[in-house]
Amino acid sequence: MADARWIYDLTIFLYAASVLFYFNDFLQSNRKVNRLAFGLLAVVWALQSAFFVSQMAEKSYFPVITLFETLFFYSWVLVTLSLVINYFFRIDLLVFFTNVIGFVVLVLSMFLPETPLTAVSETLTSELLLIHITLAMFSYGAFSLSMIFSAMYLLQHKMLKEKRWTPLLRRLPSLDMLEVYAYRMNVVGVPMLLLAIILGIIWGKLVLPEKFWLDAKVLLSILVLGAYSYWLYKRFSDTWQMRRLAQFNLTAFLLLLVNFLATDISKFHSWL
Structure with missing residues (x-):
């Protein structure tokens, strides 16, 4: 898990940047900032998916058992749904509000232990x-x-x-x-x-x-x-x-x- 931890840390950093850019767009309605925020969010989704796959490779089960895993998966679900719905319906404010929740959920997972495989x-x-x-x-x-x-x-x-x-x-x-x-x-x-x-x-x-x-x-x-x-x-x-x-x-x-x-x-x- 230590080898994949950098992916998790980078995800937190880029997710924070994306939410901040969306907040700027929310206040000023800046299309360039909005596109940058959306691009960062797509990268966040890719990193979350990579981290999730690394967990599956390391563990002997689909990683949604511990509270750390469920919070991470919940955040991934929110990012995924917001990207899909925005692709079809172009509701920028939905993406912003959804990912405020998704980011808070992901940050909460930072304070939880990653339960070792043998403990499950x-x-x-x-x-x-x-x-x-x-x-x-x-x-x-x-x-x-x-x-x-x-x-x-x-x-x-x-x-x-x-x-x-x-x-x-x-x-x-x-x-x-x-x-x-x-x-x-x-x-x-x-x-x-x-x-x-x-x-x-x-x-x-x-x-x-x-x-x-x-x-x-x-x-x-x-x-x-x-x-x-x-x-x-x-x-x-x-x-x-x-x-x-x-x-x-x-x-x-x-x-x-x-x-x-x-x-x-x-x-x-x-x-x-």
């Missing part, structure tokens, strides 16, 4: 568990983008209500498009999280005590799934205003963060 139990590295975690991370990425679209919706709604015709307002997609994007991300995230929970339950039935499903982390995961499913139901039933849906989406994401970070509340997720 073979029981934990079953294929079911690895797929369970991978699907959960991709669903978290989709929900993160959905939250950002809802936050942008609320920001634009407030600016329109206050008649603040700023350059920032012109760079935001329409309210209708922001709501549609948030909806699409939740449509992707909910079935992914559902599959992740199902696979986690199957894995738990095989290796954990009988009453594992009463664990706080399991119950909180089901609550998160219920919150986003309720959001989809309300969106389809058309009984809530779009602004209220956006507010609920932000609340659901806060619940998701609690579920992701509060591993100490679980008896068997504390190994992350």
